[in-house]
Amino acid sequence: xxxxxxxxxxxxxxxxxxxxxxxxxxxxxxxxxxxxxxxxxxxxxxxxxxxxxxxxxxxxxxxxxxxxxxxxxxxxxxxxxxxxxxxxxxxxxxxxxxxxxxxxxxxxxxxxxxxxxxxxxxxxxxxxxxxxxxxxxxxxxxxxxxxxxxxxxxxxxxxxxxxxxxxxxxxxxxxxxxxxxxxxxxxxxxxxxxxxxxxxxxxxxxxxxxxxxxxxxxxxxxxxxxxxxxxxxxxxxxxxxxxxxxxxxxxxxxxxxxxxxxxxxxxxxxx
Numbered sequence: 001x002x003x004x005x006x007x008x009x010x011x012x013x014x015x016x017x018x019x020x021x022x023x024x025x026x027x028x029x030x031x032x033x034x035x036x037x038x039x040x041x042x043x044x045x046x047x048x049x050x051x052x053x054x055x056x057x058x059x060x061x062x063x064x065x066x067x068x069x070x071x072x073x074x075x076x077x078x079x080x081x082x083x084x085x086x087x088x089x090x091x092x093x094x095x096x097x098x099x100x101x102x103x104x105x106x107x108x109x110x111x112x113x114x115x116x117x118x119x120x121x122x123x124x125x126x127x128x129x130x131x132x133x134x135x136x137x138x139x140x141x142x143x144x145x146x147x148x149x150x151x152x153x154x155x156x157x158x159x160x161x162x163x164x165x166x167x168x169x170x171x172x173x174x175x176x177x178x179x180x181x182x183x184x185x186x187x188x189x190x191x192x193x194x195x196x197x198x199x200x201x202x203x204x205x206x207x208x209x210x211x212x213x214x215x216x217x218x219x220x221x222x223x224x225x226x227x228x229x230x231x232x233x234x235x236x237x238x239x240x241x242x243x244x245x246x247x248x249x250x251x252x253x254x255x256x257x258x259x260x261x262x263x264x265x266x267x268x269x270x271x
Contacts, residue, residue: 142177178260
């Protein structure tokens with residue numbers, strides 16, 4: 001049964017599934033590509049074709065792209081636009097003023113919110129059955145990764161410019177579910193923030209998970225190559241995370257979860 005909008009619920013009639021959907025956000029791009037009916041999604045954002053950020057490059061190449069601006073989106077004559085909560089307010093306001101329905105998705109900060117976004121996307125597209133199947137597979141993946149860790153190795157997520165994320169983020173929730181303790185929480189960084197290299201060295205985590213280094217020279221990436229990271233006694237400098245599995249709240253987070261659980265089990269076995 002299709003999810004009812006507030007207006008439709010009051011009226012007692014189901015919301016009609018949209019026929020021309022435009023997505024203007026990397027994360028809504030991927031959820032819509034996974035759930036939309038054939039021909040329902042008519043455009044996605046340019047980032048959906050970026051192999052460094054998107055897991056669905058090939059599927060995205062089958063659709064025209066938009067530049068996320070109102071003028072570009074309007075040309076596709078959408079009856080539903082999907083975007084994020086950090087979209088340009090002027091773009092959202094202009095589209096709504098033109099009578100176009102715009103639905104904004106907050107970035108998922110937990111595995112539970114990934115479930116919520118899958119369910120919501122299915123309802124908006126009139127694809128509840130497809131969403132239910134995706135959620136069943138998602139829950140099975142979560143269950144398969146659930147165990148009682150012998151201990152909780154201390155992990156650090158470390159990105160360009162010394163950025164890290166704590167327990168109140170999706171990456172932090174993945175770490176917790178995989179059986180790790182997050183040193184960002186010890187450092188008083190529950191969300192996202194800068195963790196100076198000196199502070200990271202003093203925290204001496206059991207494992208350091210580095211963000212991806214993008215092509216080209218950037219001083220922001222230099223901290224990820226610093227000799228101090230390799231010199232930390234007892235710390236495992238793990239390979240770069242595949243940011244594509246962590247950046248958006250899609251079913252792909254299950255793969256990141258299983259990778260982290262396997263890493264934790266290797267650390268336990270080596271102790």
